[in-house]
Amino acid sequence: MPTALPFVDLERVPFTAPGSRFVVRRSRGRIEILHVRYEVPIDQCVAARIDCVTDGRIRALGGHLEVDAVRIAILGEEVRVLGPGCRVESADDGAPDVRVAAAPARTVLSGAGARRSELGDSEFVEAADSVVGRWMDRLPAVAGGRTEMARQCWWVLGANTLEIAVPGGAAEQGAPRRRTVVVPSKMGYVALWQWDAYFIAIGLRSGAPELALEQLETAFGACEDGQLPDVVHDGGVLASSRDLPPADRERLEASGSRSGDHGVVPLTKPPLGAWAADRVLEALPADRRRRLMARWFPVLTANQDWWFRVGDSDGDGVPEYAHPYSSGLDDSPIFDGAFPVVTPDLLAYLVVQDEVLARWADDLGDAVPGARRIGESCRARSASTRRALDGLWDPRRQMFEARDAGGPGALPRTIVSLLACFAGGLPDDRMRGLIADIEDEHRFAGAWPLATVSRDERDFEPQTMWRGPVWINTNYLVAEGLERCGHPQRARRLRRATLDLVERAGGPVEYMDPRTGNRPPAAAANFSWSAALYLDLAVREAAEPPR
Structure with a gap:
């Protein structure tokens, strides 16, 4: 069972994952995928924008997001946008260190120099969830x-x-x-x-x-x-x-x-x-x-x-x-x-x-x-x-x-x-x-x-x-x-x-x-x-x- 992250709303709290420079946020009504760098303004780190058919409901679960029928999973220096009903537009002037490969119902973003994962999509999402799950298991005890x-x-x-x-x-x-x-x-x-x-x-x-x-x-x-x-x-x-x-x-x-x-x-x-x-x-x-x-x-x-x-x-x-x-x-x-x-x-x-x-x-x-x-x-x-x-x-x-x-x-x-x-x-x-x-x-x-x-x-x-x-x-x-x-x-x-x-x-x-x-x-x-x-x-x- 992936870890529920109810505090992630993409506006007040953007979504990201351990070990990754990719961040997902919502800005001006659109979902953006950023690839962040030292001393580069956030608006210049946009790697892609996503147009989705959505009623605005977002669920963050472990290493992935669910936006209606679309899933966005982050594992290290790779992001996969999976599902019908959305269009991913590359922002070529925002994040030159990111490669974007689009296919029907599937877009893959990867950091320059990063080796692409050979996992299937379901296994990729599961692996992303497991990274977050292992981290959350180490939470120290509090009242x-x-x-x-x-x-x-x-x-x-x-x-x-x-x-x-x-x-x-x-x-x-x-x-x-x-x-x-x-x-x-x-x-x-x-x-x-x-x-x-x-x-x-x-x-x-x-x-x-x-x-x-x-x-x-x-x-x-x-x-x-x-x-x-x-x-x-x-x-x-x-x-x-x-x-x-x-x-x-x-x-x-x-x-x-x-x-x-x-x-x-x-x-x-x-x-x-x-x-x-x-x-x-x-x-x-x-x-x-x-x-x-x-x-x-x-x-x-x-x-x-x-x-x-x-x-x-x-x-x-x-x-x-x-x-x-x-x-x-x-x-x-x-x-x-x-x-x-x-x-x-x-x-x-x-x-x-x-x-x-x-x-x-x-x-x-x-x-x-x-x-x-x-x-x-x-x-x-x-x-x-x-x-x-x-x-x-x-x-x-x-x-x-x-x-x-x-x-x-x-x-x-x-x-x-x-x-x-x-x-x-x-x-x-x-x-x-x-x-x-x-x-x-x-x-x-x-x-x-x-x-x-x-x-x-x-x-x-x-x-x-x-x-x-x-x-x-x-x-x-x-x-x-x-x-x-x-x-x-x-x-x-x-x-x-x-x-x-x-x-x-x-x-x-x-x-x-x-x-x-x-x-x-x-x-x-x-x-x-x-x-x-x-x-x-x-x-x-x-x-x-x-x-």
């Missing part, structure tokens, strides 16, 4: 009330899985390697983004630990001179503002960012690699955990050093963001001024990364030459970074401030202030200020917490990416921080509210309007880190003792 959304989120993680060609290292003489990754969304994000990979790995660890490790291996394998790039995509990386697509530059400028004023700068993502790896390694047998720690320790210590070497542009020992993309908060209003920008979230991440690496050094001992010495250095640096973080506290505004290079002047109150708690161990007076903001309905609370810009700021835009909407990953990180700072019940309430929010939005979308809990028009559906973190929170909730 009964969360099961349906957990199924949708687990399907999203499987559906967003595909292979990318990753540049090889020196040993491979640059030859690309194939890596299986879970992309953020096939509708616009067809690559591995560094911090997306961290959150996705955490969500995969309970049901697909090997795939979780693959995300980290891919991200860490692209390290060069300590820098982990922003994006790993087919045949390359995005590691410098020089690599930015023109559309990205235009979008940043339109939102008010002056990131281009600082010249060509490295692009990366926040230093959460050691924290994420530590979480994923928790469930592994001790001997394998130590082997992976030994493998990743040099990469992550080099990355931490990079932040204090290259990321500290003025040499004062305090790393900064030189570009909004390196923060992950692309269009946050804290980046509307001059660069670089010192922020409490970055310093909190660096504190935690040094603490994790120091603990790893203790566990590894003499197994990694110099580990003990490096561990002591990490501890000392973590203490110094804590002092720098405390230096961002503004007693008048009762918040941790972000400060840019433009000189004195209050930057907006945003989620980066709350993320200071991720460091853990904050003094009580600092936590009172943060908790007051977290629980204030005129700031970050309200109907659906946590807004990414305080509601009382003039920059609050509840439907514009990082200028107001709720993001699941920042909620997750603030909840982690609350627990680290000795407020487990508040952390638990925020986690439950976050689970409820994904359900309110109808699925794991990119971000949500904090006033309504709904998905804003520009937010991507089928968003992987929202799915992954929902699953991790739901698994954790199921394991909690009853209150």
Whole structure:
């Protein structure tokens, strides 16, 4: 029996399958088959359009769709459109990497270079269904009330899985390697983004630990001179503002960012690699955990050093963001001024990364030459970074401030202030200020917490990416921080509210309007880190003792 996917409607939730770049959606009343590519606009990825005689009813079952008498099945890099009553039109200008072979009641689309399946049509559909069925069988256990959304989120993680060609290292003489990754969304994000990979790995660890490790291996394998790039995509990386697509530059400028004023700068993502790896390694047998720690320790210590070497542009020992993309908060209003920008979230991440690496050094001992010495250095640096973080506290505004290079002047109150708690161990007076903001309905609370810009700021835009909407990953990180700072019940309430929010939005979308809990028009559906973190929170909730 194929797996029913009642949430797939081809409009809000497009249809795809594990390991495939093909996506099926309905647009302007027609069904379109896309073949998605990195940094190619969705409308330029249309491989074919289908005219069907239909009353609009669609059923997604495993690896195929039923549209009246027509079936559309996806298996890897091949799609078959089967049945009478429809006409498939090739969109030659949309997806040049797709071959279309039409015959009566049967059209086959295949990615360039992909070997056509020799299966008969019925066997092809059955094989497509079986790929999805095997993935869904690995769904981790959650509490009964969360099961349906957990199924949708687990399907999203499987559906967003595909292979990318990753540049090889020196040993491979640059030859690309194939890596299986879970992309953020096939509708616009067809690559591995560094911090997306961290959150996705955490969500995969309970049901697909090997795939979780693959995300980290891919991200860490692209390290060069300590820098982990922003994006790993087919045949390359995005590691410098020089690599930015023109559309990205235009979008940043339109939102008010002056990131281009600082010249060509490295692009990366926040230093959460050691924290994420530590979480994923928790469930592994001790001997394998130590082997992976030994493998990743040099990469992550080099990355931490990079932040204090290259990321500290003025040499004062305090790393900064030189570009909004390196923060992950692309269009946050804290980046509307001059660069670089010192922020409490970055310093909190660096504190935690040094603490994790120091603990790893203790566990590894003499197994990694110099580990003990490096561990002591990490501890000392973590203490110094804590002092720098405390230096961002503004007693008048009762918040941790972000400060840019433009000189004195209050930057907006945003989620980066709350993320200071991720460091853990904050003094009580600092936590009172943060908790007051977290629980204030005129700031970050309200109907659906946590807004990414305080509601009382003039920059609050509840439907514009990082200028107001709720993001699941920042909620997750603030909840982690609350627990680290000795407020487990508040952390638990925020986690439950976050689970409820994904359900309110109808699925794991990119971000949500904090006033309504709904998905804003520009937010991507089928968003992987929202799915992954929902699953991790739901698994954790199921394991909690009853209150």
